Amino acid sequence: MDAGITILGLTAGALTTLAFLPQMLKTYRSKSAKDVSSLMLITFCTGVFLWLVYGYFRKDVAVMLANSITLVLNLGIFYLKFRYK
């Protein structure tokens, strides 16, 4: 049972991390992110960074790994949003 729950957590983490890849690709292709909220990106990136620090203090590599990928993807969306403003 415990292994199943761990796999569930890893799957959830992978999905909520990789979910931002299609958004980054869409923004890159359409050269537009007008409808994407800057306040969401700023708030979300701040929260994800804190999760990264949280993972460091808890010595939880999974939390650090998932959140560092999420942070890179969201900073990428943020960069593209301003580049195509």
Add this chain to the structure above:
Amino acid sequence: MDAGITILGLTAGALTTLAFLPQMLKTYRSKSAKDVSSLMLITFCTGVFLWLVYGYFRKDVAVMLANSITLVLNLGIFYLKFRYK
């Protein structure tokens, strides 16, 4: 030290949960979510739902609470995206 780390986690959770409120409000006001990726929303909602189930099995109320709010907000964005298509 431990209390500090817990507060850090709660803050991170609050930010990555409430981050989607400005996106929902922006979509509601602008009546447009063309630039928001449907694949991101579907993948993210699936992942957040799995985190909710994970929290249930781990009996972790904080994980369940944060992810149920995140799920409601993202389903809201998803609904508005198709309503204004």
